[in-house]
Amino acid sequence: MDIALDVVEGQPRATPLSLVTTLEEYRKPLLPSPRRKSADIRLVARHADVYEPCDDSFALVDALLADRANICELQPSVCLEVGCGSGYVVASLALMLSDRRNIRFIATDISKSAVETTRSTLAAHNLHADVLVADLVSGIESSIAGAVDVLVFNPPYVPTADDEVGVGGIASAWAGGDRGRVVIDRMLEVVDSILSSKGWFYLVTVTANNPGEICQIMRRKGFASRIVIQRSTEEESLHVLKFWRDGTNESSDPQSNGPLVSPSGRASFLQRSLSHRLSCLVSFKSV
């Protein structure tokens, strides 16, 4: 197996179309025919305490796919997923970059079961990554300082009481405290130190998190931002935001730069967002 790439050649599989149903709607016409590559949902491991790939996970992978050509151009050396859960996202990222050589993939999660599940998912796809149980990047922060070229995080973003954050079990996968921002805001504090000078950060948010304010916080830290994917379902409005250091390029094609998020986020999605998470859990339970 090809360790350098952390991917075995010839191994990538196409995702069944039905699983990326919404991709087509959001794909920009300016991308001629990107290769569709993501983890095979049938090979994604499961565990009762681990977040199963859901709308947000698919939105994040679709955002990465939509930005794949740019990511390739960036020539990343280190890709990190924080909060890897089932491993669906990091496995997809590794697969979509499988023709790039010498990329190192790292994945962390605060849940031991999640990291074990990610390990199985990676193995099922014949992929290798450094996986560890960590609070965000605890234990690796100093060694990855200034080194991460692609950082992705689908955080626990559902507004809850603050004391529900990080209590363990499946609740840690979604409980985000006040406005769903407790874990997100902690993450925002470490981005600057771990991201490389050319690095990009992809973050999933819902409207209740006030993505506009998140962008403003990041702007004060010297980061520009755009929405890669915005997806409104009946239940919630998801955004995948992308951040890069102001003054660096974030795209080989300037046309693809979308607008900054407007600072006036509405909080009315709180209920919807919650019910969305619950519906994911319910559908999971019935599997």
Next chain:
Amino acid sequence: MRLLTHNMLACNIKGVTNGFPLGIDATRVETKEVEMNPDFLKHIFPKLRWEAFRAAAHSLGIDNLPEQVDSNMLLDEEFLQQFHHALLEVHLEEGALICPETGRRFPVSKGIPNMLLNEDEV
């Protein structure tokens, strides 16, 4: 976990200044053969903290890594093979990683290091 992973882990208990490298107490070690990719080895070599890597390999019973290295050695097939083996084929499956300053043990189970701290350590 591979020794490549070990090379980036440090103890970050509040107040600890010398949390790297972590010592290894190995209960179970596995070897999984993988194809060598010289390109990757050359790519990772300058980023690796060699002394820590060599000490980690030593604690897993690998004694053939030289103390002094330079990038010219990457042209040597035998060295590459030893480097590849220690870095990517040897896995610490069960055991613990030990903070050099405090002796705090971070468990490794099913090949996964657990770097979480207790509340009073952060």
